[in-house]
Amino acid sequence: MITMKNKNYEEQVKSLMAHIQEADAIVVGAASGMSAAAGYRHYYERDKDFVDNLGDFEKKYGYHNSFDGFYYRYRTSEERWAFIAKNLCMILDAETGQPYKDLFEILKGKNYYILTTNQDTQFNRVFPEEKISAIQGDWRYFQCSRRCHDELYDSVETLHKLKDVIDSDLKVPSDMIPHCPKCGAEMEPWVRSWVFLEGKKYREEHSKLNAFLKKNMHKKILFLELGVGRMTPMFIQEPFWNMTYAWPKAFYITINPKDAIVPEELKQKGLAIHEDIAKVLADARTIAAGGTE
Structure with missing residues (x-):
């Protein structure tokens, strides 16, 4: 059981879970902030x-x-x-980060797909390979x-x-x-580097994602963005914005303690949660289990 002292935060997490539960399809887009939330900050910090x-x-x-x-x-x-x-x-x-485990439990039983620029294989520890597209390599x-x-x-x-x-x-x-x-x-x-091979495997990763998007584009679809910063917004963030804007039943949620952004055009179709990803997913998992007070 958890206690949420911040009413606005509690409402945001409940809204997150409501959108997940009501969605016909969910596309998760995760970048380095997801692994940073799991405690793996050595990519950019001296941890x-x-x-x-x-x-x-x-x-x-x-x-x-x-x-x-x-x-x-x-x-x-x-x-x-x-x-x-x-x-x-x-x-x-490295051990599998807790946010990845929490996300897996939150998405259990849902129609989902995962797009990631992470190369650390954390998603592959928990989620089926056929539900993941690692578009920046592995x-x-x-x-x-x-x-x-x-x-x-x-x-x-x-x-x-x-x-x-x-x-x-x-x-x-x-x-x-x-x-x-x-x-x-x-x-x-x-x-991803100057010599990155964009061959058969690379095309397969994109084909899997595109097949899921094509199949679900007319449904009530949730784009859930986790830990995407401003260094490479073109891979996850900007496509999510464009699809949310263009698809009538789409909704966009971003969770990021620093770079959670919802464009003005998506104010009625988006939610920005400026909090630690690990905390949000842990609390969302608890809410899903009926453990808030």
């Missing part, structure tokens, strides 16, 4: 996970979060792959850095092997760096 796992890299290279580490210009491939292995093993081995895969062919390769086992052989200079052995089996170029994590 405990970053210090514990990448503190040695910070001392050597001077960056203070894993995002900067990923785009750092390393002198050698051996150094770069040491960081990639350590960073991605930290991400892939750390579980490698691609050829030259994009010489359209195929992805499992990365997880290789990453853990590399992590285990990082030496005191924060390098991996040259002969263990993964290379393309076709052209011999180095492999690359399959995530």
Whole structure:
């Protein structure tokens, strides 16, 4: 049981649950703020996970979060792959965040689909693969850095092997760096970058999403946006706004402690909840179970 002292907040969470329960279809759009709400803030902050796992890299290279580490210009491939292995093993081995579990319970029994720019596979721990479109890639895969062919390769086992052989200079052995089996170029994590492979898998992710949208566009559809910031609004936020505006039965809800925005044109078809995503989803789950007072 929870007690909500803020009446406006309580009404917002109840409104969220009412829209979820009344919707014929729900499209969730989630970005980095969702994982930040789960406690994984190392992408842009110097949090405990970053210090514990990448503190040695910070001392050597001077960056203070894993995002900067990923785009750092390393002198050698051996150094770069040491960081990639350590960073991605930290991400892939992380516990499933509570907000993801709460969202799963909230959406149980509903007709839903999930669109995400996150690459950390948190959604895949809880939700069925067929209900998720990861449109910015997935750390579980490698691609050829030259994009010489359209195929992805499992990365997880290789990453853990590399992590285990990082030496005191924060390098991996040259002969263990993964290379393309076709052209011999180095492999690359399959995530958004200058060499991101927009091939069969990428098209499949969009096709799954578009099929759901086409099937449900004339129904009472809820667009639920979680943790989308202002860095890449074109992938989730702006399409959600456009579809909400264009589709008569659509409604839009955004949950974000900092960047919850409802355009003037959607004032009658939207709700912005300026609160911590983890708290909102936890409280919404409790409301769904009949536990407020």
